[in-house]
Amino acid sequence: MFNQKPCPVSGCPNYAVSFRDECYNHLEDKDAYRQYLYSYFEKNSMFTGLNFSYVPFADMEFHEKVFLLVDFNHAQFSNLIADNLTLHMCFLDYALFDSCKLIGAKHTHCVFAGSRLRNTLIEDTNMLQTNFNNTDMKNVVFSEADLYNSRFIAGRLEDVSFHDCNLKNVNFRRTFRQNVSFKYSNHEDALFDEKDAV
Amino acid sequence: MRLYYHLSLPYLTNTYLIGPACGGAAIVIDPGAMDVQLLELVEKHHYYIKSILVTNPDKAHTSGIKTILRIYDAVVYSGDQRLTEFPGKCVSEGETLNLEGVQVQVFSTQRFSRESVMYKIENCLFSGDAISAGMVGDGASFFGKALLILQLKETFSRLRPNTLIFPASGPPTTLELETNFNPDLCS
Numbered sequence: 001m002f003n004q005k006p007c008p009v010s011g012c013p014n015y016a017v018s019f020r021d022e023c024y025n026h027l028e029d030k031d032a033y034r035q036y037l038y039s040y041f042e043k044n045s046m047f048t049g050l051n052f053s054y055v056p057f058a059d060m061e062f063h064e065k066v067f068l069l070v071d072f073n074h075a076q077f078s079n080l081i082a083d084n085l086t087l088h089m090c091f092l093d094y095a096l097f098d099s100c101k102l103i104g105a106k107h108t109h110c111v112f113a114g115s116r117l118r119n120t121l122i123e124d125t126n127m128l129q130t131n132f133n134n135t136d137m138k139n140v141v142f143s144e145a146d147l148y149n150s151r152f153i154a155g156r157l158e159d160v161s162f163h164d165c166n167l168k169n170v171n172f173r174r175t176f177r178q179n180v181s182f183k184y185s186n187h188e189d190a191l192f193d194e195k196d197a198v
Numbered sequence: 199m200r201l202y203y204h205l206s207l208p209y210l211t212n213t214y215l216i217g218p219a220c221g222g223a224a225i226v227i228d229p230g231a232m233d234v235q236l237l238e239l240v241e242k243h244h245y246y247i248k249s250i251l252v253t254n255p256d257k258a259h260t261s262g263i264k265t266i267l268r269i270y271d272a273v274v275y276s277g278d279q280r281l282t283e284f285p286g287k288c289v290s291e292g293e294t295l296n297l298e299g300v301q302v303q304v305f306s307t308q309r310f311s312r313e314s315v316m317y318k319i320e321n322c323l324f325s326g327d328a329i330s331a332g333m334v335g336d337g338a339s340f341f342g343k344a345l346l347i348l349q350l351k352e353t354f355s356r357l358r359p360n361t362l363i364f365p366a367s368g369p370p371t372t373l374e375l376e377t378n379f380n381p382d383l384c385s
């Protein structure tokens with residue numbers, strides 16, 4: 001499971017990040033830590049039970065990496081390009097995604113709840129049983145994505161496109177939707193509030 | 199410890215497998231089916247199922263038990279006496295089980311269903327049908343749901359906000375997310 005070691009700073013509720021004894025906010029060498037992670041990600045392809053909470057990642061490319069039970073809560077991703085990424089039971093709650101591209105990924109049983117997604121493309125991706133509850137999305141494109149049994153409950157979706165996606169059993173209840181397109185997607189198999197069914 | 203997830207197809211429910219990093223005695227939670235994929239998951243990691251934890255003794259969570267017991271010599275833990283047709287133990291609120299060195303805390307959700315329990319292992323809460331991402335007690339009556347909400351609030355006040363919740367159906371969530379956003383719990 002997750003290797004969770006509490007941050008030793010008095011009163012800090014967070015866990016220490018992987019390879020360090022403190023949480024990211026209490027690290028003194030944040031830049032050096034990020035550089036270490038960039039080279040660690042480059043050298044390895046499989047990551048299990050790690051914690052990268054609150055870590056900002058910018059201008060990165062992930063190719064065919066596998067993340068199992070990795071905690072990225074409150075992490076920030078900008079200009080991330082990922083292809084053939086596997087995320088299994090990963091926690092990306094309260095994360096920020098800005099100008100990211102996820103292509104050909106396989107995500108199962110992951111949590112993106114409470115996250116903010118901006119100008120992001122998710123293409124040709126399996127995102128089975130993913131928790132997107134309360135996400136705030138603006139200018140996001142899901143293209144040819146399988147979102148079977150995922151939940152977007154109470155999310156804010158603005159300028160979001162679900163193009164040719166599998167929406168079987170996807171829960172959109174209590175969402176705020178503005179300029180949301182479901183072109184070529186089976187939105188009739190998704191769950192909406194009765195009053196605002198598409 | 200390693201945690202693995204398996205979707206039990208007949209009922210589309212989640213089954214979880216927990217075991218040491220390098221093989222050995224494993225715990226399976228809510229085996230809705232014992233199919234080839236789950237067997238492969240167990241064998242690939244050199245596990246031997248020693249304990250079966252049941253959150254709710256209905257078919258969606260127990261259909262795989264008979265098959266598992268034909269293969270492995272396992273003990274069934276449940277909040278329901280009826281499951282004692284299998285070699286097992288009835289658990290109740292406040293109990294802590296020691297399963298091959300793994301501490302398992304038992305939390306009752308009997309206000310939702312008399313036999314329902316949740317299990318906490320390390321910082322992971324296996325909540326069964328009591329709570330899933332954005333929903334409380336799907337399928338419960340109005341009165342039952344109201345009682346369950348009270349019980350969940352009471353239980354959650356004793357747990358750390360960053361407790362991870364793995365429900366029997368749908369995607370995982372965290373205690374912080376549910377207490378912040380789940381309309382039944384944050385009001």
